[in-house]
Amino acid sequence: MEVMQLLLSGLANGCVYGLVALGFVLIYKATEAVNFAQGDFMMLGAFVMIGLVNPQYLGMNFWLAVPVALLIMAALGYLLDLTILRFMFGQSQTAVVILTIALGFVIRFVAGVIWGHEPQSLHSPLALGDVRAGGVVLSLADISVIVVTLLMTVLLWQFFQRTKLGLAMQAASQNQMAAYYMGIPVKRVQGAVWALAGVVACVAGILYASKGTLDISSGFIGIKAFAAAVIGGFGSLPGALMGGLIVGLIEPFAARYFPTGYSQIAPYALLILVLVFRPNGLFAQVRVKKV
Amino acid sequence: MRFHFKTSYDHDIRLFPDRWTLSVYGALLVLMLVLPWIIDSFYLGEVTNVLIWAVAGLGLMLLTGQTGQVSLGHSAFMALGCYSCVIMMENGVPILLALPLAGVLTGVIGAIIALPALRLHGVYLAIFTLALAILADDVIVILSPWTGGVNGKFAPEIWIFGIEINRWANPASWYFLALGTAVVVTLLYRNLLRAPLGRAFAAVRDSEISAQAMGVDVARTKTLAFGLSCAFAGLGGALLGLFAGAFNNETFNFLISIQLLMMIIIGGLGFIHGAFLGAIVIAFLPQFLSILTDNLGSASIPGLETGVFGMLLIAFILFEPMGLYGRWLKMRTWLELFPFARRDMFRRQKTYLKTERLR
Numbered sequence: 001m002e003v004m005q006l007l008l009s010g011l012a013n014g015c016v017y018g019l020v021a022l023g024f025v026l027i028y029k030a031t032e033a034v035n036f037a038q039g040d041f042m043m044l045g046a047f048v049m050i051g052l053v054n055p056q057y058l059g060m061n062f063w064l065a066v067p068v069a070l071l072i073m074a075a076l077g078y079l080l081d082l083t084i085l086r087f088m089f090g091q092s093q094t095a096v097v098i099l100t101i102a103l104g105f106v107i108r109f110v111a112g113v114i115w116g117h118e119p120q121s122l123h124s125p126l127a128l129g130d131v132r133a134g135g136v137v138l139s140l141a142d143i144s145v146i147v148v149t150l151l152m153t154v155l156l157w158q159f160f161q162r163t164k165l166g167l168a169m170q171a172a173s174q175n176q177m178a179a180y181y182m183g184i185p186v187k188r189v190q191g192a193v194w195a196l197a198g199v200v201a202c203v204a205g206i207l208y209a210s211k212g213t214l215d216i217s218s219g220f221i222g223i224k225a226f227a228a229a230v231i232g233g234f235g236s237l238p239g240a241l242m243g244g245l246i247v248g249l250i251e252p253f254a255a256r257y258f259p260t261g262y263s264q265i266a267p268y269a270l271l272i273l274v275l276v277f278r279p280n281g282l283f284a285q286v287r288v289k290k291v
Numbered sequence: 292m293r294f295h296f297k298t299s300y301d302h303d304i305r306l307f308p309d310r311w312t313l314s315v316y317g318a319l320l321v322l323m324l325v326l327p328w329i330i331d332s333f334y335l336g337e338v339t340n341v342l343i344w345a346v347a348g349l350g351l352m353l354l355t356g357q358t359g360q361v362s363l364g365h366s367a368f369m370a371l372g373c374y375s376c377v378i379m380m381e382n383g384v385p386i387l388l389a390l391p392l393a394g395v396l397t398g399v400i401g402a403i404i405a406l407p408a409l410r411l412h413g414v415y416l417a418i419f420t421l422a423l424a425i426l427a428d429d430v431i432v433i434l435s436p437w438t439g440g441v442n443g444k445f446a447p448e449i450w451i452f453g454i455e456i457n458r459w460a461n462p463a464s465w466y467f468l469a470l471g472t473a474v475v476v477t478l479l480y481r482n483l484l485r486a487p488l489g490r491a492f493a494a495v496r497d498s499e500i501s502a503q504a505m506g507v508d509v510a511r512t513k514t515l516a517f518g519l520s521c522a523f524a525g526l527g528g529a530l531l532g533l534f535a536g537a538f539n540n541e542t543f544n545f546l547i548s549i550q551l552l553m554m555i556i557i558g559g560l561g562f563i564h565g566a567f568l569g570a571i572v573i574a575f576l577p578q579f580l581s582i583l584t585d586n587l588g589s590a591s592i593p594g595l596e597t598g599v600f601g602m603l604l605i606a607f608i609l610f611e612p613m614g615l616y617g618r619w620l621k622m623r624t625w626l627e628l629f630p631f632a633r634r635d636m637f638r639r640q641k642t643y644l645k646t647e648r649l650r
Contacts, residue, residue, distance in 0.1 A: 034414045087609050090642040093413045094361045095608060098556060101549055102604035109598025117593055176643040216594075223425065226418050234414075265429045268422040275419045276407040 001135045006252040012142035012211070014248020015149035019204035020225035021232065021240035022156060023197045028234055029160065030169035030193035033085075033096035037104035038201060039222015044107055045073045045198070046205030046214050047115050050122050062125055070202050077198025081191040089187060090176060104219065112216045122209035141210040148207060149241065152200065157237045169193055227271035233280055246270070304485045323470055327463035335462045341567070341574045342469040343534055344554065346476050347527025348566035351551050353480065354520035356561035357489065358513065359496030361413070363548050364420030365524045367427035370543035372397040372525025373532030374431070374438055380447045387451060390472070394526040401521025405514045424545035431540040443539025446532060458534060469530060476523055480563060483519070492516055524551075546597075553604045559614025568615040576600065612639070 023038040035041070051057045052065040060068070084103070088096050121127070130139040160166040172179040172186045179186050208218065228247045232239025247267045254266035295308060307313040327335055351365050376393035380386060408419050431438045438444065449456035449468075456464045483489045491512045494502035503509050532538045550573065558569025577596050584592065611618050625632040 034417075084605060084609065094359075094417070095612070097361065097414060097417055098552065099605060099608050102553065102601040102608070105597045105601030106605065109594045109601065112594045112598075113592065180643075223421065226421070230415070230418055261429065261433050265426055268426050271422045272419065272426075275411060275415060275422075279410050279415060 002256075004136050006256060007249065008136060008138055008142065010249040010252045011245060012145045012248070013251065014228075014245035015145045015241075016204060016208050016211070016244070017221065017225045017228045017247050018241040018244025019149050019152065019200060019207065020222055021228040021244050022152065022237060023200045023204070024225065024229040025232070025234060025237055025240045026156065026193055026197050026200060028173075028229075029237075030173050031085075031096075031190050032173045033088075033093055034100070034234075035197065036097055036100040036222070037107060037219075038197065039225060040104040040107040040111075040219035041073070041077070041198060041201035042205040042208060042222070043214070043216060043219035044076070044111055044205070045069065045202030046122065046209040046218070047111050047216075048072050048202065049206050049209060050115065050120055050214065054120070054123050062123070066206065069206065070199050073198035073202035074195040075198075077201075078191050078195040080198075081194035085194065086187055086191070089190075104222075108216050108219060115216070117216060119213040119215040121213045122206070124206070124210040126207075126210040139211075141207070145207045145211065148203065149244075152203060153237055153241045156200075160237065165189070165192065224267055227267045230271055231274050306481060306485070320474075327466055332462040335466050336458065337574055337578070339462070339466045339469045339534065341570045342466075342473040343527060343530045344551075344570035344573055345567045346469075346473050346530060347524050347551060348554050348558070348570050349476055349480055349563065350520045350523030350525075350527060351548075352555045352561070352563070352566045353483075353492070353523060354516055355552065356555060356565065357484070357492040357496060358516035358520075360513065360516065361417045361552070362420040362517075362520070363417050363545065363552065364423035364427075365521070365551050366528075366543045366545055366548035367420075367424045368397050368401055368521040368524040369528025369531065369547065370427050370431065371400060371521075372528040373538060373543065374444070375525070376529035377444055377446060377532060378437060380449075385451075386449050386456075390526065390529055393529045394522040397525025397528075398518045398522030401525075402514050402518030405517035405521075408517070409510050409513050420548075421545060424548050428540050428544055439539065441539055441541075443537055443542070445537050446535070449533065458536065465534065469534070472526060472530060476526065477563060480523075488512070488515060550600075553600060555614075557603060557607050557614055559616030559618075560612075562614070562616040564616040564619075565614050572603075572615070576603075613637075 020038055020042050023041065024035060027033060027035045027038070049065060049069045052060045052069055053062055058065075080103070084099070085096070088099060124141070126139075126141040126144050128140065130137055131143065132138075160170060168179070168184045168189050169192075171182065172184055172189050176186050179189075205214075208214065208221075224247055225244065228243035229240050230243070231246055232241070232243030247270070250266050250270060251263070254263040258266065295302065297303065302308075307316065326338065330338070347365070347369055350368075351362065354360050354362055372393045375396050376386075376389050379389040379392060384392070404423070408416055411419055432440045435441075451464075451468070454464060455461065456468055458465050484492075491502070491507045494505060494507050495509055495512050495516075499509055502512075528543065532542065535542065554569035554573045555566055556569070557572050558567065559565030576599065580595055580599060584595070607614060613620070621637055624636070
C-alpha cells in the first residue's frame with residue numbers, strides 16, 4: 001500500500017513537472033530557444049490566479065477566474081515576445097538563454113513586489129476533498145493534475161501534428177528563412193507560441209497552487225522540469241510528460257529508500273547520467289550535421 | 292588616430308601594440324599599486340572584492356567569451372577551489388602553494404567533468420552545468436566531515452613571508468594579494484590568447500565545423516578551455532572564500548554562477564576589460580541601490596538587487612550585446628574616425644536560425 005501511495009503522489013508531482021516541461025518543449029519546438037523563465041512563468045500564473053480568486057484580493061469565483069487568468073497569461077506571453085524576445089530574432093540560442101534567465105529574475109522581483117514574499121495558498125475547490133480507494137488516499141488536486149496533464153499533452157501533441165499553425169511553428173523553428181519563403185509570418189507565429197506557453201504555464205501554476213503553498217521561489221521547480229524535458233529529449237511533447245513522470249516518481253522513492261541528504265540529488269544525478277549517456281534524450285530527434 | 296605599420300610578424304601578437312598602450316597600462320598599474328594610500332579602507336575592501344570577482348569572471352570569460360560555451364555551473368568550481376584551498380591550508384600548506392594548487396586541482400577536475408560534457412553543446416551544456424551547480428550544494432553537505440556541511444568553515448589565518456594577511460587589521464595586504472592574483476591571471480589569459488590555443492578557442496567559438504576543417508581538434512580545445520576556465524574560477528572562489536572569512540554550502544549556490552554570467556555579459560563578452568568592468572558593476576550595484584533607496588526615503592525593497600540586475604542584463608542584451616567595453620570601443624572608434632564614423636558601422640548582420648532537428 002505504501003508503494004502504491006508513493007507511486008500516486010509521485011505521479012501527481014511528476015505531472016506538474018511534465019506541464020512545466022511542456023512549456024519548455026513548446027517554445028523549443030517553435031523558436032529553437034529554451035525559456036529558462038518557464039518556471040517563473042508558472043509561478044506568475046499561479047499568483048495571477050491567487051490575485052483573482054483569494055478573498056483578500058479580488059475574490060472572484062474559481063471557475064470564472066480560470067479563463068481570465070489563462071487569458072492574462074496568454075496576453076503577457078505575447079507581450080513579452082512583442083517587446084523583448086522579438087528583438088532577439090535570429091540570434092543564437094545562448095543569447096536567448098541568458099535573456100530568459102534575466103527575465104526570470106525580473107518576474108520574481110515583480111511578483112515579490114506585488115504579492116509579497118510570504119508563502120500563500122490558493123483558495124481552490126480542488127484543494128478540498130480527497131478520494132479513498134483501497135487504503136490509498138488521493139486528493140482531488142492530485143487527480144485533477146493527472147487528468148489535466150494527460151489532456152493537455154494529447155491536445156498539444158495533436159496541435160503540433162495536425163493543425164496548420166502547429167506545423168507552421170515547427171517549420172519556423174527548423175529554418176526561419178525557408179519558412180518565410182513558404183509564406184509563414186514567422187515572427188507572429190513565435191508570438192503565438194509564447195502566448196501558448198503562457199497558457200500552459202498558467203495551467204501548471206493553478207494546479208501547483210492547488211496542491212500546496214506558493215511563494216515567489218516556487219519557480220525554481222523549473223529546474224526539475226528541465227531534468228524532465230532533457231530526459232524526454234527536448235523536442236518531444238510526450239517525451240516531456242514521460243520525463244516529468246520519471247522525475248516525479250524518482251523523488252518520493254529516493255526520499256523513502258535513500259539515506260537523507262542523498263535523496264534530493266537523485267533527479268539531478270539522473271539528468272547528468274542521461275546527458276552523458278544519451279545526450280539527446282530518450283526520444284532523440286537530433287542527428288549530427290555533416291559538412 | 293594611430294597607425295600601425297607592421298614590419299614583422301611579431302607585431303601581430305605583441306602584448307601591447309604600441310608605446311601608447313604600454314604607457315596607459317603602465318600608468319594603470321602604478322595607480323593600482325599606490326591605491327591603498329589614496330582611498331580609505333572601506334573602498335579598498337570594495338576594490339579587493341572587485342578584483343576577486345574579476346578573477347572568477349576571467350575564468351568564465353575564457354569559456355563563454357573566447358570558446359563560446361555557456362556554463363551555469365561555475366559556482367560549483369568556485370566552491371571546489373575554495374574548499375580545496377582551505378583544506379590544504381588547514382593541513383599546513385602555505386597559501387602561496389595552496390592557492391595555485393587549488394586552481395590546478397579545480398582545473399583538472401573541471402577538465403575531467405568536461406569530457407562527457409563535450410558532446411553537448413549550447414543549451415544542453417548550460418543545463419548540464421546548472422545541474423552540477425545544484426548538486427554541488429548537496430555534495431558539500433554529504434561531505435560534511437571534510438567541508439563542515441551546513442555549519443561551514445572559517446578561513447584560516449593567512450601568512451605570507453611573515454606578514455599576516457588580515458582583512459580587518461591590514462586591508463592593504465589583502466588588496467595586494469588580490470591584485471597580484473588578478474595581474475597574474477590577466478597576463479596568463481592575455482598570453483593564452485596570443486598562443487595557438489587561444490586562436491583555436493576563437494575558431495571553435497565562431498564555427499565548430501570550420502574549426503574542424505582547419506585542423507583544430509575541437510574536443511581537445513573544448514576540454515582545455517573548460518579546464519583552464521575552471522582553474523581560474525577555482526582561484527577566484529578560493530580568494531572569495533578566504534576574503535569572506537566564513538563560508539558554507541550556500542555561499543556558492545547556483546545563483547552565484549548566474550551572477551558571474553551576467554557580470555561578463557554586462558562587462559562585454561570576449562574582452563578582458565569586460566570581466567573587470569562587469570566586476571565593478573557587480574560589486575558596486577548593491578551599494579549604489581542602497582544609497583538610492585535611502586535618498587528616496589523608501590524602505591529597502593527585498594529582491595531589488597536581483598530585479599535591477601535582471602533588467603540591466605535584458606537592456607544590455609537587447610541594446611548593447613557587446614557590453615560596457617563594446618560601448619567604449621564604439622565611442623573610441625567614433626572619436627578616432629571623427630567626423631567619418633558611420634552609424635551603421637556596428638550594425639548587427641541579419642541572421643536566420645536553422646536547426647539540426649528533424650522532427
